[in-house]
Amino acid sequence: MGLARVADRIWTCSSSGQCVGKGPTNPFGGASAPLGFCASHERFKFEDYTARGRLYLSRLLYQGNIEPNAKDLVKVAYTCTTCGICDEVCTLRPLEAFRALREELLERGALIPEGSKKVSEDIRTRHNAFGAIPESRSKWAQELNLPKKGTILYFAGCYASYRQPESAKATVDILEKTAGTGIAYLGNEEWCCGLPGLWNGDRDLGEKVMEHNFERIENSGAKTVVFSCAECYRTFKIDYQGKFGKLPFRAIHVAEFLSQLVGEKSLKLNKHEEKVTYHDPCFLGRHSNVYDEPRKIIESIPGVRLVEMENNRRWAFCCGSGAGVVQASYPEFARWTANKRIMEAKRVADTIVTACPRCVENLKRAAKEQESKMTIYDLPVFVAKAMQ
């Protein structure tokens, strides 16, 4: 844990400045990283808020040349939105080092943001990221009578369970209509996937909830686990796999599931005239390399016209929530980042479809702040609408 596991990365940053994002990576046309892609650098201006700045400060911390509670060090560490664009432009793939930096700071007693501490405490005591009553996690599914065992299991995640139940219901609705088999659900046995702990430095906590969920899913007999949350999906695909080895079940995002059905032409979608744009969630897009599937689904709805934002796919700008860490720790900055994305979306459409409930929430908040008519849909909700 901590910086020891990323020593190679923090030691060999060459200060190339690729992560600063001030100039095009390709000067002669063609694919290029967009300018200004690092949200924290754009907002806070100074070098320490770049990937190389964080790598170097990590090195200094590791060497003992800066103290964990040095002024602004925690802010520097916790304002990275973990969007992963720096991994796209730098061979060192620095993002993992920023997780390790947070682990190191927590381990060494740094005063980490209260918001992050609260989220960790909520997960520790109530097994969800909101501190809500654990027993109400499955309230959205009360009337659905979903079994706890089955070959296909839906992992709702904290957001769908507590804040966006329409997304959970829409996902189950779609799965039940198309999967050809009953959908299982862990109910209140489902805990937070572990993402907040893994990304705010509390790795122990993250791993503890991972162990719980893994055991429960194994016991359910599920061979396929479907996620509607990009963050839960990424956590299972990468972090659970990293911890437990090859998973005994297939983890897929509902976008992948639906895209398959589109390819088989077995999805019945009604005509629906609308111009929409798609926001690539960082944890589904860059982190998990799922770009085409959501687009395929959107474009298969008769009457829907998909228009891309200027920065899309691997270069999509972040919604600002930063795995919930930035949202909890520096909400003003999270909103600032979301506002920029809304302004970008406004240039092409009045409707955003995305595939992550945290993106939905953050973008909605920003749209409201701008008094914008922008409508934001989670993908399952958008598809369910077209299936009615």
Add this chain to the structure above:
Amino acid sequence: MILSDLESIVGEDYATNAETTRKSYTLTQSPNLFFFPMKVPDYVVYPQTVDQLASVMRVATRTRTAVLVRGSGSSSMSGNVSLEGGILIDLKHMDKILEIDEERMVVVAEGGCPCNKILRECYNKGLLLPIGPEWQSAPQIGANIATNATGHYINRTGRLGDMVVGLEVVLATGEIVTLGSGAYKWGAHYHRYTGIPDLIGLFINSGGTMGIMTKVALRLLNWPKMAHLTYGWPDKIRDVTKAHYELQRYAEIFSIELLNRNTALSLENIQLTPRIKIPDDIFFVMLLIQAGQTDEELEVRTKQAREICERNAGKDLGDAWERIAGPPRYWWYTMYCDTLYGGGLKPTKPGAIGLNSACTMIYCPTTMLPKVYEIGYKTYVTKYNFPQEHFLWYGWADRNAIGPYPMFFFNGTDENQIARFGEFWREVHLEWAKIGCVSYNVGIGHPKEMREWLGPAYEQMKKIREVFDPNNILNAGAV
């Protein structure tokens, strides 16, 4: 006091004395990090206009505070870290292209404008600023002029400094001066020489010691048709040198980049580009660009280049350029140097961390290349016992000379290795200097003897500098 002065000039969001910010500006690609005393700046400030910058300089002069102007911080030369503390000025926010005049074939940009941004906008108009696009996305035009950057395309056209036709500079006193034809009341930037001695030359390759370039005007070329060739040679540097020389003298080659095998293969290690199939018997690789304004001209010039390579025992490596570059093409430009510097070399022992690098740049007449290579190799490998596979070589043709850019690696966590590398670094530069090589790097990255051996020229430079900077605040300690 100084911080509040700075904040009142640029705004509170653009000036700071936060420890994390100040320390983050001590990261450099230069070997300064390991071998030379650096100081953490006391303040960091981001001016957004030339007037703000001038006001900052007036504060610095009044308070006799050292100032370092930093571009992207990606230079392997020594001018991007503070030697005396004080104020560090980051030019990132002065990054606009002000004008591209297609008729006059001139671009005017703010000093903090990334070179790649200029390259791209000029490319879109069919114009070329002949500087190396491989220097990633961050390097800024002002800093590139202050270090007289090199790279691709320079063999026929000259280095970046040769393309400058105008400057706006802020002196240490805060005075703003425009140079070149743009200085005339009714003039525009298009010509460098204006009936007075060439003051522009004082700022080129100045390493930030003479003044701060806030606006630059550069002449452009019409974008030529280009052909990319790759030729290889076994470990026979004399044949390589002869080909190199003839390409420069007779073929007016547009660009030559010369790599040794270690350099070419280091890209394989990161597995981001297709596997390079450099044959086992090839040790030196020459990446050539030939250019012409018409297809016919290009054909003739390319044929001539091929003939020169082949009569000097060069082997046509076909599409190896594309393999080294790798699709998409821009990986070459963006990943190459970054990879070499940091990630491209495998650690020598399992579990060992990656290595740190120090690269240097010297100049020599092309015909001296074998001797220069031999000194580099023998000193690094034979005398100081570093692994031969960590001796990376590349360099660019520059008209009648070659600019070797060798890169040497060491383990930056091993105190013994750091000390040994420091001794090597000093010795190899002195040995090169004794056979006539020059370093063009301003600053302390090279042994001070290399500057002192310039004799009266060095003393006169210091006197001129005193006129511009009587308090010796700009990049204090570098000269």
